[in-house]
Amino acid sequence: MMKKKTNKLCIALMVVGLFILISVNGVLAKEAKKAAAKAPSLQEKAKMAGMEVVDYNYVKKMVGNGVGDFQKVVIVDARPARLYVKGHIPTAVNLEQMKFKKSYPSFAALNIPKNTELIFGIGKDCPLSYKDAMALKKFGYTNMKLYIKPAIWISTDYMEIGTKGAQKLFTKKAVFVDVRPTGDFSKGTIPGAVNISSDTLAKAGDSLPVDKAQPLVAFGAGAGDTAPHMAADQLKKMGYKKVFAYVPGYSAWETPAAN
Incomplete structure (x- = not known):
């Protein structure tokens, strides 16, 4: 008799525990959605950081004849090297954000003047470009723009x-x-x-x-x-x-x- 009562009590406790767990997860999910809704967009972050957001037409003009001039403008591709190798915006250099510490020395070796215009992105709303720009800002680069809105270059040109x-x-x-x-x-x-x-x-x-x-x-x-x-x-x-x-x-x- 005692064993049956114990089993019923265990089952009851498990049901209550499961109910509490589901309730807590629901509350956490709602809070996460609220936090995401309040988080600023990349374009808003760019504005707060003093960086202009440019579009495809602007970048196309900067690419020009496809032969870059590091004294005037440099397009920075923050994607992983394996994607960069498959194709990138003409003249773009790869500064892999997910391996920034490893890839930055090669970028620094290009001796790009700190006031040269740097354009980050390929036309996607991608945080890697923003992170690259903010990282370079700490190294003294001052003239940065974000190409984070369509048209997307790699599917357009x-x-x-x-x-x-x-x-x-x-x-x-x-x-x-x-x-x-x-x-x-x-x-x-x-x-x-x-x-x-x-x-x-x-x-x-x-x-x-x-x-x-x-x-x-x-x-x-x-x-x-x-x-x-x-x-x-x-x-x-x-x-x-x-x-x-x-x-x-x-x-x-x-x-x-x-x-």
Whole structure:
């Protein structure tokens, strides 16, 4: 008899405990929602920190011909390196926020003047860009803007890649477009590349894929060559969805080993 009473008491206590737990969790959830609602947005945080929020059109203007000038403006990409390698805003440098202490020395080695305009972001409402900006503020950088509102660059415009990103696309059968003069092309090029100058792309016809979803990689001689950027910009305007400018160019190319 005593055992039955004890079991009933235990069950009753468990029910009461469960009810209390559910009630407490409900209260905590409501409080968390209230706190989130009161938290300032990234744009509000930027305003409080004295940073201007810019849009795609502004960044497009700053990118210009795709050849950056660290004395005037630097675009900072706070995303993880693995995403940056796959494609980024032309001229952007990677300052990985989640590994800031490790990545900052490389950024500092660029010797960017502390009053140079720095633009953080890719057009997403992402806290990484804001955190990068605030971290650099502590190091004395004074002229910062946030590109944290649409349009999102990586889904709107062409992207820049280095050799590692280009090699990855090569293994995935992307079409490489060599925009160098025909004489240079005939002396050697990336295997499978087609030779089309940036000013004749619109008349390229059968040299370009019909499928607008086919990745295209424009490349030239190497760093400082504006032709790949001009070509990539034109290809994007022609309706191709995935367009890249391989900036290091043919001079830096190494064909990846076949699997």
